[in-house]
Amino acid sequence: MDRLAGKVVITTGAAGGLGFAGVRAMAAEGARVVMMDLSPTVHDRAEELAGSGFDVTSHVGDVSVESDVAGVVALAKETYGRLDVLWNNAGLVSGGWIDQDTDVVGVSRDFLVRTLEVNAVSVFLGSKHAVPVMAESGGGSIINTSSVQAAGGDLALVAYGTSKAAVNYLTKSVATSFGHLGIRSNALAPGLIPPPAAGAHQLEAVAPLRMMVDSQMLDAVGEQADVANAVVFLASDESKFITGQVIYVDGGVTGHLPTLSDRRKRAVA
């Protein structure tokens, strides 16, 4: 398995669910990965992968702090001599945070600003510091984790949705400005992907999951591997003619008019 042989990757939010699954998938394809996270558990996660023979380095830092972001880019260059892929994936999505994210009346200014800093300013900073280093070796691929939440209005998640809409714009801006340097920039927009621990009863255990599945074209629950597979593709040269795109990994939630429930009713009639 060598679809990413020789490539040097930075992944943020690498201790989390999607981040760790994506790092493992990229490392299994031969990538050397610098794993960054605010949580020191990123060191244990990296040890786990190193124990399986993968070439990874871990780094604790805050993606909203410019010196931390500059530091992880410098670390990648110092450790591996180059940078080919940056996956801006860290995000504020813990239950404790996202449960407070209601609407413009209910959310405070500070809550909105912190969400924007971690979810979107991080993409600005990561791209800003990665582009010059990628350009030194002829280009690279920037991948940003967006969300279906930016695809339309909702009754809640005003801060999260606003931050992911900014991620989509930054993705296109970077792709436009630096394509001539061989730098690609794409966003991945997952639907709701529950952690594997949610297990057999996940449709009941994970709050909005039943609603999401009922709104999908596909009758399936999204898995971390679905996102990891897309990350490997965007990191690899297989996607060398794809840039400036938001790619939905969502079972079809965002791709249709509100007709599916009607179809289901007809199916059971």
Ligand SMILES: NC(=O)c1ccc[n+]([C@@H]2O[C@H](COP(=O)([O-])OP(=O)(O)OC[C@H]3O[C@@H](n4cnc5c(N)ncnc54)[C@H](O)[C@@H]3O)[C@@H](O)[C@H]2O)c1
């Ligand atoms: N899981 C889903 O259903 C889903 C759906 C759409 C989009 N996403 C996006 O995917 C990304 C990963 O989410 P996840 O589900 O793996 O969540 P997660 O909570 O498991 O992982 C997020 C990681 O980001 C880290 N992090 C948070 N703030 C940080 C900061 N300031 N600096 C550095 N690291 C920080 C956390 O410590 C955590 O390890 C997020 O951007 C999220 O918005 C997730």
